[in-house]
Structures are given as structure tokens and as C-alpha cells.
Amino acid sequence: MTYNTVEKTPVTLLGLGAMGTALARAWLAAGHPLTVWNRTAPRARPLAAEGAKVADSAADAVAASALVVVCLLDDASVQEALAGADLAGRDLVNLTTSTPAQARERADWARERGARYLDGGIMAVPPMIGVPESGGYVFYSGSPELFDRHRDTLAVPAGTVYVGRDAGFAALHDVALLSAMYGMFAGAAHAFALIRKEDIDPASLAPLLADWLVAMAPAVHRTADQLRSGDYTRGVVSTLAMQAAGTPAFLSTAEQQGVSPELLSPYFALMRRRLAEGGGEEDLTGVIDLLVR
Incomplete structure (x- = not known):
């Protein structure tokens, strides 16, 4: 009798916070x-009961598998955890949140120790991991050969998006998207603050706000097209002059509602x-060019 089985790639995972535990499962x-x-060793006990092998040290864990995934608190934690590990011949995938500069330095550091390196930026929260329909994914950058080798294994917890050979690009994409997210959250916070003292149910504003943000989101494609062409008047719907003329009404409304304008004022100033x-x-x-130093 012939069995058609596919041997699954062994994985070592360093870091069992909420995200690491979700990846492990x-x-x-x-x-x-x-x-x-x-x-903190006790965090590994539930996973041991589910079939994971628990290593006594980071060095022992690294020695156990060719593919080593790191998901720790910060770049300093990665340095500390791997300080005593033999990385020669290992495929190191770093999913720890870092800056682009830190990712590039870590890639050089890994190569000096004989490891191949991929950096990752996780665009998901733990409940989205292992749930394909959640839409979560991970940006990867660094060695394209390494990404191709482990693409299927890396795609198990979440989707994969490779963004380039430069090891810093995953972190850069991660922070760029999250920065836009916080800008959106800031705008939503201001919107809710405006109605806070009125007889308006926030739950009635929420769907209107969500739909409006979704309707406005495609404008980023026009922005990208203008940046590529260098023509900031291309496809303009509302000119800067028109929009700037309307900003006093926003500031006056905030004042009348007893709301600080501090989330809007910097952008209006630009x-x-x-x-x-x-x-x-x-x-x-054109505001983008004012931000680039």
C-alpha cells in the first residue's frame, strides 16, 4: 500500500506572547x-500539551529546526535571545516589530553569523491568525530565495505579501499602513468628540462614519498616481484652495462644541x-512633500 504523505517543515518559534501563541497553534x-x-517558561505549558516540544533555552530551540521564527517584544529582545545561539545554516524569520533601520541591521547581523534572513511585519491581531477568511497577512522582505523556500509554511498562520529584497521594506510597509490607520482613528475620535455632548447616539453615527471612510479610501490611488506622475493637478476633484477655504468652519465647529482641534490643526496648517x-x-x-525632510 502506498501512502501519499507530505512531510511538513519543522519550525522553531521563539516568543509566546499573544501573537506567538497564535502562530504556534x-x-x-x-x-x-x-x-x-x-x-517565561510556564507560557509554553499549554502548547506542550498540544504537541509542541519545549526547549530549555533559545539556543536549544534554534538547534532543533532549520527554520527559526522569532516573535519577541522588540529588537533588543531578539539580540538578547539569540546571543548564545549558533545561527550557522539557519533560516531566520524575524516577525518582531522593528524599524526599517533595525531590520536592515538585524539582517546584516544574521548574515555575519551564517544565517539567511527574512524580516516580517504582521498585519493582523492574534484572533486573525490561522483564520484564512480574516484577511490577516504578513509583509516579508529580505532574501527572495528564502521566502520562496518557506512560502507555504509561512502562509499557514496568515497570508504572505513579499515586498522586496531590502530587509527594511516589511517594517516600512507595516509602519506606513499602521500610521494611516492611526490617522483614521484620530479623525474618527474627533468626529465622535463633536457629537459627545449632543443628543446623538454614537451608534447611529458609527455606520455613517464607516461608510464614509470606505467611500473616501479609493482616493489613495489618485494620490499614488499623482506622486508617480509628478502632476498634483491630475484628476483633481476638490482643489487645495477649495478645501483650505473650508477649514475655518471645521475649527469653529470644534470650538462651539467644546472640542480640542489638536487632531486636525497640524494637517490644516500644512x-x-x-x-x-x-x-x-x-x-x-503636495502636503506629502512638506512632510519629507
Whole structure:
């Protein structure tokens, strides 16, 4: 009798916080042999009961598998955890949140120790891990050969998006998207603050706000097109001059509602600066150039 079986890639995972634990369970559920390590050992006990092998040290965990995934608190934690490990011949995938510069330095550091390196930026929260329909994914950058080699294994917890050979690009994409998210949250916070003292149910505003943000989101494609072409008047719907003229109403409304304008004022100030430079017929894209030092 012939069995058609596919041997699953063994994985070592360093770090069992909420995200690390979710990653671990996804690989275990998919049948990957898994070795785990965590600085606080008791965190590993539930995973041991689910089939993971628990290493006594980070060095022992690294020695257990060719593919080593790191999901720790910060870059300093990665340095500390791997300080005594033999990385020669290992495929190191670092999912720890870091800056682009830290990712590039860590890639050089890994190569000096004989390891191949991929950096990752996780665009998901733990409940989205291992749930394909959740839409969660991970940005990867660094060695394209390494990404191709482990693409299927890395795709088990969440989708994969490779963004380039430069090891810093995953972190850069991660922070870029999250920065936009916080900007959106800031705008939503201001919107809710405006109605806070009125007889308006926040739950009635929420769907209107969500739909409006979704309707406005495609404008990023026009911004990208203008940046690529260098023509900030291309496809303009509402000129900077028109939009800047309306900002006093926003500020006055905030004052009348007893709401601080501190989330809006910096952006409005940039709009006025661009207008003063002669960008009145442009879209809002010219504000980006004011931010780049």
C-alpha cells in the first residue's frame, strides 16, 4: 500500500506572547513539528500539551529546526535571545516589530553569523491568525530565495505579501499602513468628540462614519498616481484652495462644541503652507512633500 504523505517543515518559534501563541497553534494545527521557547517558561505549558516540544533555552530551540521564527517584544529582545545561539545554516524569520533601520541591521547581523534572513511585519491581531477568511497577512522582505523556500509554511498562520529584497521594506510597509490607520482613528475620535455632548447616539453615527471612510479610501490611488506622475493637478476633484477655504468652519465647529482641534490643526496648517507656496490648484498630495525632510 502506498501512502501519499507530505512531510511538513519543522519550525522553531521563539516568543509566546499573544501573537506567538497564535502562530504556534496555527502551525501545530497544520501538522508542523514545532519547537518553542519563551523566556517565561510556564507560557509554553499549554502548547506542550498540544504537541509542541519545549526547549530549555533559545539556543536549544534554534538547534532543533532549520527554520527559526522569532516573535519577541522588540529588537533588543531578539539580540538578547539569540546571543548564545549558533545561527550557522539557519533560516531566520524575524516577525518582531522593528524599524526599517533595525531590520536592515538585524539582517546584516544574521548574515555575519551564517544565517539567511527574512524580516516580517504582521498585519493582523492574534484572533486573525490561522483564520484564512480574516484577511490577516504578513509583509516579508529580505532574501527572495528564502521566502520562496518557506512560502507555504509561512502562509499557514496568515497570508504572505513579499515586498522586496531590502530587509527594511516589511517594517516600512507595516509602519506606513499602521500610521494611516492611526490617522483614521484620530479623525474618527474627533468626529465622535463633536457629537459627545449632543443628543446623538454614537451608534447611529458609527455606520455613517464607516461608510464614509470606505467611500473616501479609493482616493489613495489618485494620490499614488499623482506622486508617480509628478502632476498634483491630475484628476483633481476638490482643489487645495477649495478645501483650505473650508477649514475655518471645521475649527469653529470644534470650538462651539467644546472640542480640542489638536487632531486636525497640524494637517490644516500644512494645507495653508502648501497653499501659500502656490499649490492652490493641486490636490492635497503636495502636503506629502512638506512632510519629507
